Amino acid sequence: MEPQSAGRSGLSTYTKSQGFYLGFFISAPIFLHSYFAKRYLDNDWESPMYTLHIANKNYSSWSLRPWLVLAAFDIPFTEKIHPFPENGAWDLYRAFSPNGKVPCLQDGDCVIWDSLAIVEYLAEQHPQVWPSDKAARAWARSAAAEMHSGFQALRNNCGMSCGVRIELHSISPALQKDLTRIDELWCEGLQKFGGPFLAGEKFSAIDAFFAPVAFRAQTYQLPFSKAANEYAQTLLAMPAMKRWYEAALLETWREPAHDQEVFDAGKLIADLRN
Numbered sequence: 001m002e003p004q005s006a007g008r009s010g011l012s013t014y015t016k017s018q019g020f021y022l023g024f025f026i027s028a029p030i031f032l033h034s035y036f037a038k039r040y041l042d043n044d045w046e047s048p049m050y051t052l053h054i055a056n057k058n059y060s061s062w063s064l065r066p067w068l069v070l071a072a073f074d075i076p077f078t079e080k081i082h083p084f085p086e087n088g089a090w091d092l093y094r095a096f097s098p099n100g101k102v103p104c105l106q107d108g109d110c111v112i113w114d115s116l117a118i119v120e121y122l123a124e125q126h127p128q129v130w131p132s133d134k135a136a137r138a139w140a141r142s143a144a145a146e147m148h149s150g151f152q153a154l155r156n157n158c159g160m161s162c163g164v165r166i167e168l169h170s171i172s173p174a175l176q177k178d179l180t181r182i183d184e185l186w187c188e189g190l191q192k193f194g195g196p197f198l199a200g201e202k203f204s205a206i207d208a209f210f211a212p213v214a215f216r217a218q219t220y221q222l223p224f225s226k227a228a229n230e231y232a233q234t235l236l237a238m239p240a241m242k243r244w245y246e247a248a249l250l251e252t253w254r255e256p257a258h259d260q261e262v263f264d265a266g267k268l269i270a271d272l273r274n
């Protein structure tokens with residue numbers, strides 16, 4: 001074929017293929033540049049493949065926090081579920097977690113245990129994890145630290161069990177104090193930053209820290225204010241929260257001690273688990 005010397009139609013064929021190559025060589029660098037620029041700006045450059053070790057989704061409130069951060073921000077990760085063994089988790093969990101607890105994150109040679117440390121580690125590579133506004137970020141970090149180190153009565157009296165519904169026998173003064181403080185915190189965040197999430201328009205790590213409370217509110221019908229209840233509903237409606245919940249319902253593993261604690265708290269209304 002001699003494109004250059006061909007007649008009118010031959011010349012047009014040559015021009016078309018030339019046009020194709022020209023278009024390709026011009027647009028490919030633009031596409032590649034914007035793709036890598038976006039990844040760079042998203043701080044996703046190294047695209048790490050994290051492994052997150054967690055326990056049963058039905059019970060493990062601490063596991064939910066970093067899992068939700070990863071899932072809600074579409075950060076790629078592999079999840080490894082280690083169901084709670086009946087006779088203590090120490091030996092089993094020590095195989096991958098220095099403190100024998102979950103959650104535990106592995107990023108290559110780096111091992112990070114404790115949900116707060118994991119979320120902070122993720123935030124270093126994915127700044128969208130915390131709010132971008134300085135004041136909102138400071139508030140969110142304070143509230144997350146308060147949740148992380150407090151609310152013992154809520155933890156002791158209302159263990160997380162996503163798939164059951166319980167009518168509490170009673171609400172002790174200590175539990176009421178925790179509920180009142182959580183309600184106050186939630187309303188403060190919603191008012192200060194405009195909602196629908198605690199630190200503003202976008203989901204951030206502070207919402208992940210309170211996500212287990214939203215499941216507890218659903219399980220025990222906790223007496224929160226209207227605004228606080230609406231916020232709990234916002235969390236429960238997140239696609240990632242729905243995925244966690246559906247997986248929790250499908251689990252067939254049971255931890256008798258944990259179940260007993262939950263059933264002792266009140267009257268069992270429903271057990272929606274598999």
Ligand SMILES: N[C@@H](CCC(=O)N[C@@H](CS)C(=O)NCC(=O)O)C(=O)O
Nearest residue numbers: 060061062089101102103114115116
């Ligand atoms: N402060 C830790 C608490 C972790 C924790 O207590 N995890 C529970 C599961 S939700 C656990 O591994 N329990 C096993 C055990 O204590 O034997 C965190 O935030 O990660």
